[in-house]
Amino acid sequence: MTELRCPRDDSALVAKQIHGIEVDHCTTCNGRWLDHHELDELEATRVEDAGLRRATIRYADRDSELLCPICRRQMSAFNYRGYDLELDVCEEEHGFWLDAGEDGRVRDIIDERVRGLRRAVSAEQAWKDFLDGVGGGGVWDSVRSFFRGGRRR
Numbered sequence: 286m287t288e289l290r291c292p293r294d295d296s297a298l299v300a301k302q303i304h305g306i307e308v309d310h311c312t313t314c315n316g317r318w319l320d321h322h323e324l325d326e327l328e329a330t331r332v333e334d335a336g337l338r339r340a341t342i343r344y345a346d347r348d349s350e351l352l353c354p355i356c357r358r359q360m361s362a363f364n365y366r367g368y369d370l371e372l373d374v375c376e377e378e379h380g381f382w383l384d385a386g387e388d389g390r391v392r393d394i395i396d397e398r399v400r401g402l403r404r405a406v407s408a409e410q411a412w413k414d415f416l417d418g419v420g421g422g423g424v425w426d427s428v429r430s431f432f433r434g435g436r437r438r
């Protein structure tokens with residue numbers, strides 16, 4: 286395999302382990318090249334459940350000014366999961382370019398996203414529990430009859 290070069294400053298990339306994943310690291314700009322499947326692996330370091338990681342990660346696709354270090358084609362830039370985080374991707378699925386610190390932001394965002402989903406799920410469950418709890422009469426019937434009564438024209 287030929288040596289990869291940084292799409293920003295053309296420095297030679299060196300292999301480096303981050304969170305147990307081997308990425309190609311630029312010692313000049315601290316950017317990182319992840320193989321296509323490694324972005325998912327990076328997310329998996331925070332969230333093991335693949336179901337929670339699914340869904341679109343690319344929003345607001347546009348042309349990137351960077352070239353893929355493997356095929357030298359122009360990459361696409363996109364907003365990762367709709368957040369204010371721009372990543373670059375090769376359309377030939379060679380990989381993703383992350384600027385310095387962006388791998389940390391990916392991990393923060395996936396954390397935040399899963400916390401949000403868990404909150405939504407537990408709110409829904411709490412609402413169901415509430416309906417079950419009042420089901421079969423009592424408060425719920427009085428609430429309903431109150432509203433029916435209030436709608437007289």
Ligand SMILES: [Zn+2]
Nearest residue numbers: 291294311314
């Ligand atoms: Zn660089």
Ligand SMILES: [Zn+2]
Nearest residue numbers: 353356375379
């Ligand atoms: Zn490519």
